[in-house]
Amino acid sequence: MSEQPLIYARGLVKRFGDFTAVDGIDLEVAPGEAFGFLGPNGAGKSSTMRMISCVSLPTGGELRILGLDPARDGSRIRARLGVCPQLDNLDPDLSVRENLTTYARYFGLSKAQARSRADELLDFAQLQEKASSAVEPLSGGMKRRLTIARALVNDPDLVLLDEPTTGLDPQARHLLWERLFRLKQRGTTLVLTTHYMDEAEQLCDRLVVMDGGRIVAEGSPRSLIETYSTPEVVELRFADGVDYAGKLEGIGRIDPLPDRILLYADDGDAAVAEVHRRGLTPSSVLVRRSSLEDVFLQLTGRTLVD
Amino acid sequence: MAHPTVAVLERHLHLYRRLWRASVFSSFILPVLFLVSIGIGVGGYIGDIEGEDYLVWIVPGVMASTAFQMAIGESTYSVLGDFKWVRAYHAMRATPVEIRDMVAGWMLYILFRVEIAAVVFLGITGLFGALRSPWAVVTPLIAALVAVAAAAPVTAFAASIDQDSYFALLFRFVMIPSTLFAGVFFPVEQLPEALRPLAYLSPLWHGVELSRAATIGVAPPWPAAVHVGYLLAFAAAGLLWAVSAFRKRLQD
Ligand SMILES: Nc1ncnc2c1ncn2[C@@H]1O[C@H](COP(=O)(O)OP(=O)(O)OP(=O)(O)O)[C@@H](O)[C@H]1O
Numbered sequence: 360m361s362e363q364p365l366i367y368a369r370g371l372v373k374r375f376g377d378f379t380a381v382d383g384i385d386l387e388v389a390p391g392e393a394f395g396f397l398g399p400n401g402a403g404k405s406s407t408m409r410m411i412s413c414v415s416l417p418t419g420g421e422l423r424i425l426g427l428d429p430a431r432d433g434s435r436i437r438a439r440l441g442v443c444p445q446l447d448n449l450d451p452d453l454s455v456r457e458n459l460t461t462y463a464r465y466f467g468l469s470k471a472q473a474r475s476r477a478d479e480l481l482d483f484a485q486l487q488e489k490a491s492s493a494v495e496p497l498s499g500g501m502k503r504r505l506t507i508a509r510a511l512v513n514d515p516d517l518v519l520l521d522e523p524t525t526g527l528d529p530q531a532r533h534l535l536w537e538r539l540f541r542l543k544q545r546g547t548t549l550v551l552t553t554h555y556m557d558e559a560e561q562l563c564d565r566l567v568v569m570d571g572g573r574i575v576a577e578g579s580p581r582s583l584i585e586t587y588s589t590p591e592v593v594e595l596r597f598a599d600g601v602d603y604a605g606k607l608e609g610i611g612r613i614d615p616l617p618d619r620i621l622l623y624a625d626d627g628d629a630a631v632a633e634v635h636r637r638g639l640t641p642s643s644v645l646v647r648r649s650s651l652e653d654v655f656l657q658l659t660g661r662t663l664v665d
Numbered sequence: 666m667a668h669p670t671v672a673v674l675e676r677h678l679h680l681y682r683r684l685w686r687a688s689v690f691s692s693f694i695l696p697v698l699f700l701v702s703i704g705i706g707v708g709g710y711i712g713d714i715e716g717e718d719y720l721v722w723i724v725p726g727v728m729a730s731t732a733f734q735m736a737i738g739e740s741t742y743s744v745l746g747d748f749k750w751v752r753a754y755h756a757m758r759a760t761p762v763e764i765r766d767m768v769a770g771w772m773l774y775i776l777f778r779v780e781i782a783a784v785v786f787l788g789i790t791g792l793f794g795a796l797r798s799p800w801a802v803v804t805p806l807i808a809a810l811v812a813v814a815a816a817a818p819v820t821a822f823a824a825s826i827d828q829d830s831y832f833a834l835l836f837r838f839v840m841i842p843s844t845l846f847a848g849v850f851f852p853v854e855q856l857p858e859a860l861r862p863l864a865y866l867s868p869l870w871h872g873v874e875l876s877r878a879a880t881i882g883v884a885p886p887w888p889a890a891v892h893v894g895y896l897l898a899f900a901a902a903g904l905l906w907a908v909s910a911f912r913k914r915l916q917d
Pocket residue numbers: 375378379380398399400401402403404405406407445917
């Protein structure tokens with residue numbers, strides 16, 4: 360029973376009219392896993408998440424959440440999920456605490472349970488001081504934390520987070536990562552979508568890269584980097600507008616971007632030495648570890664965050 | 666364990682607690698001002714109508730039409746806003762709350778609002794000496810029927826549209842004409858015969874006639890069961906429409 364996947368999808372499809380947003384994807388997420396969807400705008404991440412959350416029904420394919428069928432047992436499944444949607448839908452005229460207690464009541468918690476759960480979650484989200492403030496004047500980061508806290512009122516078996524940190528400043532983002540990491544350590548199964556490579560690398564045990572409604576790659580962050588990139592990447596910028604791509608041939612795989620050239624190499628310093636040996640004088644040179652961004656670029660030919 | 670419908674009702678009550686002062690004026694004071702101005706002021710010129718003092722005659726009409734107008738007014742911007750701006754129903758959708766709980770919770774909230782107004786209004790008109798029959802105690806129930814019959818389809822309408830400018834049309838072409846021509850201020854028999862069926866279609870007319878029969882203690886123009894049956898059927902159809910409109914709005 361414990362080995363049964365929490366999410367099981369085969370050939371999952373979502374269409375809006377003639378438009379196919381999710382085009383036949385297969386998924387399996389095991390209990391305790393932290394699983395990520397990575398992909399550019401419009402890839403179909405949210406559409407997939409909404410089907411998993413049982414708020415939107417699949418147009419085709421097979422979907423089982425917690426071993427149950429969303430079409431028949433939606434309400435029973437939702438009782439055990441925690442959902443943080445891409446757009447916050449907090450009640451702006453209720454206080455921070457009331458947002459938590461009201462939501463807890465939707466899950467059938469008693470008033471006393473709802474109050475004590477709200478206190479725990481205010482702690483978790485570091486919002487104790489704001490407990491009786493209205494939601495409207497909160498910062499974006501606070502609202503996001505509240506939405507995530509709200510998703511935990513029912514102590515869910517599976518937490519679904521659609522772009523939990525988009526639009527937050529780095530501090531707010533790091534605070535959220537830390538909170539999500541705690542959840543993960545407690546054994547909560549996390550599924551999240553993100554545009555941020557570092558987020559996926561930090562939080563996910565396993566992820567899929569989506570593009571155009573399909574899964575184009577799958578694996579752990581490390582294995583994806585190993586498969587689709589090289590250990591190191593050299594970023595070269597040249598002051599003049601000359602096309603240097605030809606002159607770099609043979610050093611490694613080259614990706615010319617509008618503002619810089621990426622050079623994929625097993626050994627970055629050796630590649631830089633070769634560039635200089637050829638008499639080229641880039642205005643800036645950066646040797647860095649390869650990241651999921653490079654994987655994505657390799658897979659789709661596009662940068663992720665535009 | 667609290668039923669999810671109750672949880673939805675609680676949410677609306679929580680929000681109302683912050684606004685109730687503003688709404689007191691329209692729900693209690695306005696109908697009373699109305700009675701004083703039209704019932705006593707205008708009534709002084711008119712004298713009796715159907716053998717009753719004009720004030721006595723108009724009280725049940727004003728009561729039913731207050732329920733009608735409150736039910737409609739409450740079910741417009743609030744419902745659209747909870748879909749479009751607040752997305753409160755989208756939030757509920759991700760919980761065990763079912764669509765029918767959302768609609769039922771909302772209707773209970775409307776009933777809560779209307780019933781308070783109806784009972785207070787009944788008490789005040791009692792003090793004015795405007796109630797002629799002990800049957801008057803059933804008028805809050807009639808107000809409840811009128812409220813659901815009016816609120817359910819308007820809620821469905823509000824859940825189906827994307828722009829609040831449609832509400833102006835609803836007020837202008839449905840709510841105001843219904844109030845003016847549903848036997849609240851004068852008997853429907855005064856209308857040209859060709860127009861009367863329009864009044865019969867309005868749930869308000871049935872509510873007004875039932876209320877009037879109750880406060881004056883006479884038989885309604887049609888058998889009471891027909892009036893009640895019409896209101897129930899209207900309410901049931903509105904509720905079905907509301908459930909389907911919510912479902913449609915929340916799918917995907
Ligand atoms: N309700 C809807 N009706 C019509 N089209 C939709 C609907 N929801 C999503 N789409 C379309 O489906 C495609 C996938 O959208 P989705 O929101 O799943 O992408 P995403 O990967 O989450 O993108 P983003 O990173 O911008 O959030 C988009 O082209 C979008 O316009």
